[in-house]
Amino acid sequence: MRRFDFHRALRGMLLVVFASCFIAACGGRARPDTVAAPDVPSAYDLTVIADKDSQFDVNGATLSEEDVKGALRYRKDTNNPVKTILLKRGEKQKVTDAHIAGIARIGLELHVRTFLQEKEGKDIQEIRTTAVK
Numbered sequence: 001m002r003r004f005d006f007h008r009a010l011r012g013m014l015l016v017v018f019a020s021c022f023i024a025a026c027g028g029r030a031r032p033d034t035v036a037a038p039d040v041p042s043a044y045d046l047t048v049i050a051d052k053d054s055q056f057d058v059n060g061a062t063l064s065e066e067d068v069k070g071a072l073r074y075r076k077d078t079n080n081p082v083k084t085i086l087l088k089r090g091e092k093q094k095v096t097d098a099h100i101a102g103i104a105r106i107g108l109e110l111h112v113r114t115f116l117q118e119k120e121g122k123d124i125q126e127i128r129t130t131a132v133k
Contacts, residue, residue: 040124044086044115046072051090054098065102072110086115086124094118104129 049057056063058071072082087103089095095118104127107114114127
């Protein structure tokens with residue numbers, strides 16, 4: 001019969017606690033900062049609707065993040081630039097962290113102000129990001 005080693009079990013539990021704290025500290029946040037926007041525009045240059053598989057519905061077309069960037073670059077090249085984007089919830093799809101992160105990357109890369117309305121009739125928030133060098 002084996003004898004239970006209390007000290008070995010205690011060291012193992014402490015190691016698990018330390019590792020989980022370390023992972024939690026390094027994890028960071030997946031969602032960029034969203035703040036209540038004091039200067040919400042009355043109209044937006046582009047309204048994007050959350051679609052399944054982290055894609056976006058833009059004027060009835062389902063586009064990936066890269067396709068949305070391409071469409072915005074095309075509009076900029078044709079002297080019709082987009083300065084504000086509103087991300088809204090789809091009929092069957094909620095706004096996920098992947099949608100918010102994608103729109104935040106688009107806003108950061110193309111220097112566009114991005115806004116979020118997670119539920120119809122609720123407050124509109126601005127998505128703010130900062131570049132990490």
